[in-house]
Amino acid sequence: MNRATKIVAAVLVALSLGLAVLAIVLGRQSSPPEVVVAAPVADPAPSYPVVVADAELPVGQPIEARQLKVVNLSIFPPGTNGDIDAFVGKKPVRAIPVGRPIYESDLGAASPLSFAMTDGERAIALTVEEIGGGSGTSSGGPNRISAGDFVDVFFSLKDQSNVGRSQVRLLLSRVRVLVYGSGVTDNLAVAQSGPVTRPAVLVVPLPDVPRLLLATQHGRVVLALRAPGDDAVADVNLFHQPGPALAPRPGLNDAQRASLREPSNQAYAGMSLGGLVNLTEESVPASPSPVPVPPAVSPASPTPRQAPRAAPTRQVEIIRGTQTEVVPF
Known part of the structure; x- marks a missing residue:
């Protein structure tokens, strides 16, 4: 191989190397940059303050603040409250166990007349x-x-x-x-x-x-x-007081x-x-009745015994509207 051919071959080899380097550089520049996708961040779950029983709440007993506590729940139960002061002093109409939310219906609705x-x-x-x-x-x-x-x-x-x-x-x-x-x-x-x-x-x-x-x-x-x-007002201590219907136990x-x-x-x-009514034989005397006279009998004959008189029946007229009823007592 002559010298001229060697020079041409060397030039071609150098040119091919240069083209290869150029191709690599151009290839890197034309490729899109790698995009890093971040993992989605989940939103924190909402929480709602709710008053629950921290102790057993019996029926009819005023609620004290120490018997209550506030916890955060993922849902807000209708009829509850997050303020302890809203329940202090109220009286439950049903027993409330420990840990259960307190509802307005648990306290009932007192009549305004009460x-x-x-x-x-x-x-x-x-x-x-x-x-x-x-x-x-x-x-x-x-x-x-x-x-x-x-x-x-x-x-x-x-x-x-x-x-x-x-x-x-x-x-x-x-x-x-x-x-x-x-x-x-x-x-x-x-x-x-x-x-x-x-x-x-x-x-x-x-x-x-x-x-x-x-x-x-x-x-x-x-x-x-x-x-x-x-x-x-009348002074009841000046008058006889009636006894109870139920006598005390001895x-x-x-x-x-x-x-x-x-x-x-x-x-x-x-x-x-x-x-x-306090109607007794001592307080209200009955109407006088004639004393029966026994018939005359000979001394030899025995004196007949008089049959005891029946006690007078007491009656009370009870009036209910337009109806009248007479009952003994």
Whole structure:
């Protein structure tokens, strides 16, 4: 091979190497850059503060703050709350176990009328007749009893067999009216004549509840409206007090006998109809009856024994609306 051929071959080899290097460089420049795809980041799950029971919550006991705690839940249960103060002092109507969310329905909905009473009082609904409320006018209309007024409760009982045993007396003094009548009964009362009968809700001390219920069931109860500033009440300590329907158990100690005077125990002991009307042979003497004269007999004949007289039957006339019933007692 001559020298010229060698030079040409060397040039071609160098040219091919240069082209190869150029191809590699161009190939790197034309390829798209590698894209690094980041893994998606999950959004944090939402959480909601909810008040749950940290201790067993019994029925009817006020809830204390130490019995509650706040936890975060992934869902918000309807009817719950995240504020502990919203439940402090409330009384559950059902037992709430530990760890369970507290719902508004667990606390119940107290009647607005219950907040108008104090401890030891009861609201009694009954149908009564009013006196002193159907006469006169006030603001162009009848002057009737309304909620918030104070009334005297009178009780009448008619003895059909002995008029002398019939009685009308004051049953309860200065009783507060919580609810009285309705729109329908008020309209009817304007048109009717005679005694006006209306539904009423009275606030009565617990020991007087049996007395009032007996009077409404076996006699006639009438309400008499009082003046707002009249605070006079009957002194029951000046009169004989009827005994309970349930006698105390024998063998009670001093503490137990003292607890018999508690209002709840007095109401549980109750009152009988005889105790309410207080009709005894000693308090109301019976009508005099002629003394039978035995027939004249000879000394030899034995004196016949007179058959004992049957005790007089006591009867009470019970008036319920327009119906009258006579029952013995």
